[in-house]
Amino acid sequence: MFALSPEEQQIIGLSLKVAATATLFSLPPGVALAYLLSRAEFPGKALLSGLTHLPLILPPVVTGYALLLLFGRSGPLGRLLEPIGIVFAFDWTGAALAAAVMGFPLLVRAVRLSFDMVDPRIERAAETLGATPFVRFLTITLPLALPGVVAGAVLGFAKALGEFGATITFVASIPGETRTMPLAIYSLIQIPGGEAAALRLVLISVAVSIGALILSEWGARSVAQRAGGRR
């Protein structure tokens, strides 16, 4: 009963590949942006923060359509990237892009909170000991915030796994290429009698998501402990 059919394996495998890629590529810009929002003051900061949260509040289909307009084969960025071999349209990388965009606000939010919890006074102490800003970030800030970064990544991963609206609007539902779990589940519901198969995928989806959320929770608590200096 719980053996997965080759088709299911393919769908789950694709979903994990898409979500993992999305999360991995979101991390560097996400962490950088979160650090900036946490530590720096500059005009337009509120605007930047708002823009980052846009995918959270816009309907996913709208975000997907925006991606299509920008990165589609006839879109400005799509045409820019095509000569160097980067094509998102109808490709699993496009699904990863959609998932990354949708998960980005959650990632930035969680990581920013964990940076906020790192006492800037400790960073100043590191400065007096000869640490340049970059070294300070690597040896002090990041290690202290790391569990929170992990929590944010896991959150982004879970969101990427469940992404539907933006994905199907941007890269369609190509089996084996962009038909991730949510798209596959949706497709199964279109068929009378497809409920059983859909349910199986739903249960797997739920299990993975709950696992991810628990990990994220643990990570967030770890940051509080570490940054508070109690171990």
Place this chain on the structure above:
Amino acid sequence: MWLAAAGLAACAPRRPAGPVPTDLFAASSLREVLDAAVAAHHLGSGRTVRPTYAGSAQLARQIAQGAPADLFISADEVWMDWLDQRGLIEPSARRALASNRLVLIAPVSSSGASVDLTAPTTVAARLGEGRLAMAETAVPAGRYGQEALTRLNLWPAVEGRLAPADDVRAALALVARGEAPLGLVYSTDARVEPRVRVLATFPVASHPPIVYPAAPVRRPDGAGDPEGARAFLAFLAGAEGQGLFRRFGFAPAPV
């Protein structure tokens, strides 16, 4: 928080004092023609019909969960049968309203003459590096499309080069934007979108008849507006209604 909930409940729209509107659930490919029909019906009889457009599967499942529809028009017989099996429609009042054709489309800016559908190589050639946009094969439009492509021996050539969209309108949009060089949609959809042009029409014999069955929905306790449902159904089946279908490019239902 309880205050907020109470406040919201108080704001919920009450049933209008006038005649009860008829709730219509219809397949999205019928949007334009039914909007016109609703307006004409109101003009003629004073009755109000409230349409909701979505995929037939979604609508059928929602009706099965008690959604307040008075009249259901599906994009294929499958979902109507499904509801019939569950005793949720009036089978005696069920009738087919129209039929449709499948067409192969391309962006309006693309060059090239019309396509010979009997030549798989030309279709593949027109496709080139791109993908064929169509509704995903689980939904009615996609199912018809797959059937037609299979019968015409085109399926092997395109199977790995599809862009299955959420629904037929999304596929239409992909072609209109130039994201896909070819698309497979209903002929009625192609008429609605100026940014695409028709390359070929699929022969009627290449697919099961694309029929739009309609039936009043059986509501518990006689709720809703069965009266209005029958009235609108009669309108759609009558001369004026059928005339509208014709105007929007639909063919008559097979007898």
Place this chain on the structure above:
Amino acid sequence: MLEVSGHIAREDFSLEVTFSSDARITCLFGRSGAGKTTVAELVAGLIRPARGRVALEGEALFDSDTALSVPVWKRRIGYVFQDARLFPHMTVRDNLLYGARRSGDPDPALDQTASLLGLESILERRPGALSGGEARRVAIGRALLTRPRLLILDEPLAGLDGARRGDILPYLDRLARDGPPILYVSHSVEEVARLADRVVLVGGGRALGAEAPDAAFDRPEAEAAAGLSAPLSILDGLVTAHDPTGNASQINLAGILFLAPLLDLGPGERVRIVVDARDVALALTDPVDASFQNRLPMRVAALDARPDGVLVRLEAGGLRLKALVTRQASDQLGLAPGRLVIALVKATAAARYA
């Protein structure tokens, strides 16, 4: 040589700083909130003044005229914060070595420093498991291991109870003798009197100096801004002998023998005694059968009238002592400059600051 001048202006606070000092231990002394930490942060580069100049050993670290500002991490000034600020995710050992590692020091003096500060037994602990005193010592060691040109200690004894202070004081003494030049921030007269070679008075929106402690504490600002309740005499001397049975030590103060409570120092070692002017009584003749162990023949150098009495400045050889007596007492004894008197100081009076 540390030279500091600057003007710091904030919404609710402004400070004018001017001092220079080449002493081993320079103290920033003033009440809480006077701005001592601000001055220290200015020197370290953690704060930028609106205008000013900071130079250490001739090298300019900040100069508003030339728009020069050497970043904190390049100044090689160690800073021991009041709240220790140890890195919670590292052991004591890694904390200590952090700065040394940043500068690529191939052979940091870890063992030496650990033994200087008594940290050998806690090297593998985490900051969360340290007492306040231990954390402070680790913070000091961490700063020391960067071989700084200047070490800033911001109230290292603040917030510690008697036992903990006793914990650290000996180490501070050792540091004072063997370590780099120190800029010591404190609001405690005891600490400043005990340790300072030079004092910068911080108060009333100004930080000026640096001068010998005696002179600094003589200023009217010292009492008002720094919260001194009475004038102090700060006397430098050498321990000559101990009298364990009598619980006393003999100190040579510029040639005059002085008896103080038993000190934890050996003969020949430097010691500093602080005597509150209120603890000095005066007599015209030597009262041999009184309890005063210290009966010092001195000459009246000057008299200052004050709201709370008369401040009598005494001198004998190189020794200078202040006595605060009432107006009546002064009149009664007929005190006047040039008058010979006996200064009476209870041996236990020096106990307050030893």
